Amino acid sequence: MYKTTFIDTALQDWAIQQRRHFHMYPELSGQEYKTAAYVKEKLTEFGIEIDHRYTEPSIIGYLKGTEGKKTIALRADMDALPLQEEGEDKPYLSTIPGVMHGCGHDGHTAILLTVAKWMSSNPHLIKNNIVFIFQSSEEASPSGAQKLVTEGILDGIDAIYGVHLMSTMPLGKIGFAVGPAMASSNDFEITIKGKGGHGGYPHETVDPIYIASHLIQAFQSIISRNVNPLHAGVVSFGGMQAGNSFNVIPSEVKLTGTLRAMTYEAAALLRQKTEQLTKAICASFGAEGHYTFIEGTPPLYNHPEACEFAKDVIVNTFGSDAFLPIEPVMGAEDFSYYLKGKTGAFINVGMQSEKSQYPHHHPKFDIDEKAIPAAIELMIQLALNA
Numbered sequence: 262m263y264k265t266t267f268i269d270t271a272l273q274d275w276a277i278q279q280r281r282h283f284h285m286y287p288e289l290s291g292q293e294y295k296t297a298a299y300v301k302e303k304l305t306e307f308g309i310e311i312d313h314r315y316t317e318p319s320i321i322g323y324l325k326g327t328e329g330k331k332t333i334a335l336r337a338d339m340d341a342l343p344l345q346e347e348g349e350d351k352p353y354l355s356t357i358p359g360v361m362h363g364c365g366h367d368g369h370t371a372i373l374l375t376v377a378k379w380m381s382s383n384p385h386l387i388k389n390n391i392v393f394i395f396q397s398s399e400e401a402s403p404s405g406a407q408k409l410v411t412e413g414i415l416d417g418i419d420a421i422y423g424v425h426l427m428s429t430m431p432l433g434k435i436g437f438a439v440g441p442a443m444a445s446s447n448d449f450e451i452t453i454k455g456k457g458g459h460g461g462y463p464h465e466t467v468d469p470i471y472i473a474s475h476l477i478q479a480f481q482s483i484i485s486r487n488v489n490p491l492h493a494g495v496v497s498f499g500g501m502q503a504g505n506s507f508n509v510i511p512s513e514v515k516l517t518g519t520l521r522a523m524t525y526e527a528a529a530l531l532r533q534k535t536e537q538l539t540k541a542i543c544a545s546f547g548a549e550g551h552y553t554f555i556e557g558t559p560p561l562y563n564h565p566e567a568c569e570f571a572k573d574v575i576v577n578t579f580g581s582d583a584f585l586p587i588e589p590v591m592g593a594e595d596f597s598y599y600l601k602g603k604t605g606a607f608i609n610v611g612m613q614s615e616k617s618q619y620p621h622h623h624p625k626f627d628i629d630e631k632a633i634p635a636a637i638e639l640m641i642q643l644a645l646n647a
């Protein structure tokens with residue numbers, strides 16, 4: 262189990278109390294105004310300066326270090342999911358119908374708020390300047406991280422770190438993938454406009470369903486024949502809307518899907534090739550292909566130098582057995598916007614146990630609160646030793 266240096270029982274209890282408060286009052290992406298007000302109230306109570314240059318509901322706190330030679334940013338996401346929570350035995354069940362913290366963001370917010378509380382009580386130990394990022398809209402597009410980066414959040418920051426409580430990593434383990442760690446996530450919508458007609462007279466039509474079948478096949482050739490085999494990529498179709506009759510060829514088909522890639526180059530290639538193939542294949546059959554790209558998040562790249570430092574911190578703080586290197590995944594995280602602009606790392610803190618046995622985004626998802634003190638300790642140690 263995790264051991265901690267700075268986190269006593271009273272602070273652990275306070276952190277868990279905060280986590281349960283956030284869990285009971287979840288708010289969807291872009292709507293976290295009550296959460297933001299609560300965070301702002303606590304930061305003000307701690308004597309931490311609020312930086313008002315950034316658009317709410319994101320809240321940015323600032324603590325000046327005793328030396329101030331470096332500025333380290335720590336980030337937590339605050340938004341919940343449009344899920345109806347299950348598990349009525351929880352004393353901290355969501356009080357908002359159809360909304361729940363099903364990914365651990367309630368824990369992340371409580372962790373960073375506790376870090377701020379501890380630092381405000383131990384200012385003599387804080388040599389670096391600290392930026393506390395309580396971010397809106399990780400789960401939605403447009404991304405809250407993207408908005409903060411556009412507003413200049415990375416200006417003057419030397420490094421940035423984030424943690425994620427993970428139900429797929431064993432309790433007692435902390436780790437990450439070095440370099441490409443998580444995929445980009447972009448979506449697309451395609452409308453194929455052909456010429457409808459009777460199913461018995463296909464030669465008089467321009468069949469958009471038949472054309473769609475060619476697109477679906479052709480898009481997979483991008484992965485097998487265009488993307489570098491060492492750069493993972495995925496093209497998945499998630500929706501297809503066409504006609505509703507047995508013997509009528511429709512005039513239009515709509516397709517939706519997602520594009521995932523591990524590198525910036527592969528992500529750009531997927532966008533380029535899917536648009537090119539849509540227009541070319543549709544035109545070759547005499548149809549119109551209308552392609553819409555929906556920007557999501559870029560690939561998440563954990564900087565090797567930051568990972569080396571983070572691994573040293575983990576081993577020195579929790580022991581060599583605590584560190585667990587992990588494989589890259591095709592899931593996405595908008596922390597990637599920060600790492601695209603600054604050195605840093607996104608670190609997973611394990612909490613898989615009987616209490617945290619359900620996957621993220623499941624209506625019975627829950628946090629094993631035994632992992633919370635370690636995540637607080639980790640963030641403090643990262644900030645102190647950077």
